[in-house]
Amino acid sequence: MSYTWEPKWIKKRIRVSEGVEIETCYDISTGLMLCPLCVNVSRMCPSTTEPTNIIPENVPYFFSPEDIIYHMKVHTKAVEGKKLYIEVKEEEEVEEEEE
Numbered sequence: 863m864s865y866t867w868e869p870k871w872i873k874k875r876i877r878v879s880e881g882v883e884i885e886t887c888y889d890i891s892t893g894l895m896l897c898p899l900c901v902n903v904s905r906m907c908p909s910t911t912e913p914t915n916i917i918p919e920n921v922p923y924f925f926s927p928e929d930i931i932y933h934m935k936v937h938t939k940a941v942e943g944k945k946l947y948i949e950v951k952e953e954e955e956v957e958e959e960e961e
C-alpha cells in the first residue's frame with residue numbers, strides 16, 4: 863500500500879492559550895499542524911488561502927495546540943544563541959561506581 867498523503871498547508875493562526883496565538887502551517891486535509899520553529903513558515907505555507915503540498919521531512923506533526931506549545935517550550939531553551947532546531951539528547955550519566 864503506497865503512502866499517499868497530500869497535505870494542504872495553509873498559514874493559520876492558532877490559539878494556543880489565553881491571549882496567545884502562533885502563526886504556523888496547518889494541513890486542511892488532516893488537521894495536522896507544524897511547529898513554526900521547526901519549519902520555515904514563509905516557505906512551507908506562504909499563503910493563508912492557497913495551500914501548498916510539500917511533505918516536510920524530519921519534523922514533528924501535532925494534532926493539538928497543547929502539543930505544539932509543549933514542544934516549543936523545549937525549543938526556547940535551545941534557541942537562545944543557537945540555531946532553531948536542536949535535537950535534545952539526554953546527557954549520558956557519568957556516575958562513579960558505587961558498591
Ligand SMILES: [Zn+2]
Binds near residue numbers: 897899900
Ligand atoms: Zn519545533
